[in-house]
Amino acid sequence: MINVLKPGLQTTVQDDGRVGYYETGMPPSGAVDQYSYAVANMLAGNKKGAAVLEITYMGPALEFQEDAVIAITGGVIPPQINEAPVPMWETLEVKKGDVLTFDFVKQGARAYLAAAGGIDVPVIMDSRSTYTLCGIGGFDGRALQEGDVLSIGNMQEKEVKPGTRVTGEYIPEFSANHEIRVIIGLCSYRLTEESKQRFLDIEWTVTPEANRVGYRLKGERLDFVPREQPFGAGSNPSNVVDLGYPIGSIQVPDGIEPIALLNDAVTGGGYAPVATIISTDLNRIGQAKTNEKIKFISVTLEEALEARQQNNRKLAEVKQMMQSS
Amino acid sequence: MKEIVSSLPGVFYRRPEPDKPVFVEEGDEVKAGDTIGLIEVMKSFQEVKAEADGVIKSIKVEDKAVVDAGQVVAELE
Known part of the structure; x- marks a missing residue:
């Protein structure tokens, strides 16, 4: 006990x-x-x-x-x-x-x-x-x-x-500056080309609203491509027709503050996910504190899978070390 | 002199509620365990408390300012 x-x-x-x-x-x-x-x-x-x-x-x-x-x-x-x-x-x-x-x-x-x-x-x-x-x-x-x-x-x-x-x-090691790898999408087409680039260029700050549900980040406003919203989507340009949210997906309600969804987040909804944190780096964003900085690095699916394999190899090696201890 | 530090990163509040008076002013006498302020993080509020008796010499952080874990919020004499 x-x-x-x-x-x-x-x-x-x-x-x-x-x-x-x-x-x-x-x-x-x-x-x-x-x-x-x-x-x-x-x-x-x-x-x-x-x-x-x-x-x-x-x-x-x-x-x-x-x-x-x-x-x-x-x-x-x-x-x-x-x-x-x-x-x-x-x-x-x-x-x-x-x-x-x-x-x-x-x-x-x-x-x-x-x-x-x-x-x-x-x-x-x-x-x-x-x-x-x-x-x-x-x-x-x-x-x-x-x-x-x-x-x-x-x-x-x-x-x-x-x-x-x-x-x-x-x-x-966890510093106060976190590089977090993402795959751009699912709905990144909704951001203007300039905002897509700004999303990757900006150093985002973790707000006090950062917990197991999600991390809200502060930086600058992102713009969405103007359009007539399709049937079923909300009226805000950051809305899309409801879809399942990948774990680690990042949405930008009204273009103001991106929210990275984590392990306790809602599983779907109508905000456009513009990028998704690769599974290996979910480990790292969970170690970012309020006030710390986050920079998103765009990687390919192949690079993300390689990072996952590397992570799994590392865990297998630790397991091996325990077995032989 | 003793330092009162925030054990958490978050937003520092000097008042229990927006329309209430501040917890302490500089020059106030406090006892160990008295609340100096609040830290808001992850939608919860944690009290920052004096760990010893003394007089508040200075308050180092403005109301509603963002603080880091381990940051000194006040000095005690």
């Missing part, structure tokens, strides 16, 4: 997502940074898909009621056990009675805390992920609150020796 002494800003139970229900309007939820999530589970010796805690900006204070093996990855929200700093990206041992707390966020936005065995909450539609907007999954369908008691499950597949670490190239 783990007692939640303080919940942090928004600490939720997440896993690899509620995949397979998108067409019913159910977004996948799940850890926003799936790379850091996966490595946390590997360091804890968990099976793929075990649930972890996703910690946003401000860490919780957690009191362990049993001995446990844990690992913390992701953005640098420096962890402390009984007020002594402990490393991230390393398998750690905690004893019954130990209190885990976190210092101010230094880099990135989200940290992942895996416990050997996984966080045990009911599986809803094949996932333990929290979807707070609908109040389903995770711990009572919501972010953690003071006084909650978490159970550790039985998703451990391997004993990883405490002190086992991942290093160097396997630890992503």
Whole structure:
């Protein structure tokens, strides 16, 4: 058992997502940074898909009621056990009675805390992920609150020796300037040629409205090609006839502030998606903080798939390192 | 002197509501745990609190200004 002494800003139970229900309007939820999530589970010796805690900006204070093996990855929200700093990206041992707390966020936005065995909450539609907007999954369908008691499950597949670490190239670095790769489309034809170029040239700023649903960005106004709106589309030039939104798609309501849709976003609607963040870089945009800068880099589908394969190779190598440790 | 820092990035508010007086003025005496301001981020509001007793020497951030995590919002004497 783990007692939640303080919940942090928004600490939720997440896993690899509620995949397979998108067409019913159910977004996948799940850890926003799936790379850091996966490595946390590997360091804890968990099976793929075990649930972890996703910690946003401000860490919780957690009191362990049993001995446990844990690992913390992701953005640098420096962890402390009984007020002594402990490393991230390393398998750690905690004893019954130990209190885990976190210092101010230094880099990135989200940290992942895996416990050997996984966080045990009911599986809803094949996932333990929290979807707070609908109040389903995770711990009572919501972010953690003071006084909650978490159970550790039985998703451990391997004993990883405490002190086992991942290093160097396997630890992503998050600066305050994020380069995020996108594929232009689906409805980029709605932007003027000039605005399409400006979209890629501008350094966008992350606004305080940036969460698991979406990231609203500030920069400058983008213009849409004037036209008589087709039947079924809204009257604003940024409207199209409703369509399914790809996860990571970026819409620009009224041309004013682009919104990148993330894991908890609405699955479809009538704003023109002008570009879509490649799946590998969803891991990175989820680590961008309010006030930080984002620049979008246009890539081809082939480049996006290569980036995904590279990411998967990296995860396979980390897994290999754990096996041989 | 002690610094009061924001643990979050977001928008700093000196008032609990737009038409209410500010939480504290420079020169005010505060106790540990007193609220100095609010930080709005991800559509939620978090209180910034004094961690010790003292007198507010200066407020470093304007009302509704954007702050970074770890930024000093006020100094305490």
